[in-house]
Amino acid sequence: MIKEASTYPLLFSREQIAEKVSELGAAITRDFRGEKVVLVGVLKGAAIFLADLARTIDVTCTFDFIAVSSYHSGAQSSGAVQLIKDVDQSVEDRNVILVEDILDSGVTLTFLHRQFQGHKPRTMRVAALLDKPARRRVAVEADYVGFPIENHFVVGYGMDYAEQFRNLPDIRILPEEVIARIEAET
Ligand code: IMP
Numbered sequence: 001m002i003k004e005a006s007t008y009p010l011l012f013s014r015e016q017i018a019e020k021v022s023e024l025g026a027a028i029t030r031d032f033r034g035e036k037v038v039l040v041g042v043l044k045g046a047a048i049f050l051a052d053l054a055r056t057i058d059v060t061c062t063f064d065f066i067a068v069s070s071y072h073s074g075a076q077s078s079g080a081v082q083l084i085k086d087v088d089q090s091v092e093d094r095n096v097i098l099v100e101d102i103l104d105s106g107v108t109l110t111f112l113h114r115q116f117q118g119h120k121p122r123t124m125r126v127a128a129l130l131d132k133p134a135r136r137r138v139a140v141e142a143d144y145v146g147f148p149i150e151n152h153f154v155v156g157y158g159m160d161y162a163e164q165f166r167n168l169p170d171i172r173i174l175p176e177e178v179i180a181r182i183e184a185e186t
């Protein structure tokens with residue numbers, strides 16, 4: 001599967017991703033110099049991004065993870081977001097950086113903003129590796145954006161289609177015929 005997936009159209013190579021992630025890490029380091037941050041990754045798509053981003057941030061930093069469900073399996077959001085796993089440690093009075101793989105309709109981020117306000121963080125920022133502004137249904141933006149992209153369904157570097165392709169090292173566009181084939185199989 002990985003061999004076949006390496007033929008899907010390349011959107012960002014691992015080198016381009018690494019360079020961009022370093023820029024985001026440098027911006028976060030600048031903004032939070034002398035402070036502590038807690039990176040809160042949104043499982044599972046942001047796991048790889050968080051792992052790389054964390055290593056480019058040069059301030060005291062801890063990790064936590066949350067999980068939400070909205071995309072049940074495929075490419076269309078059901079629109080309803082549910083919290084499946086909350087943070088393990090209190091984020092009250094902490095500098096929270098929510099780490100997302102991709103900002104699409106904005107429904108998930110809007111839900112998470114609301115969710116986190118209840119936890120009373122000192123500050124809350126959002127880092128999203130990718131952003132599809134054309135798909136936005138709710139007006140919400142990330143503070144740190146890697147790459148704005150067109151309306152493609154992308155996989156790799158943590159991002160999936162029906163839980164597949166997260167382990168691709170580059171970010172690729174998932175061809176329509178592959179989507180159709182996976183749909184037929186499941
Ligand atoms: P939103 O609530 O529509 O903004 O959805 C955001 C979530 O949908 C992201 O965190 C991803 O998990 C998922 N998602 C949106 N677009 C893509 C894509 O192109 N590939 C993989 N996952 C995506």
Ligand code: MG
Nearest residue numbers: 042043045101
């Ligand atoms: Mg996600």
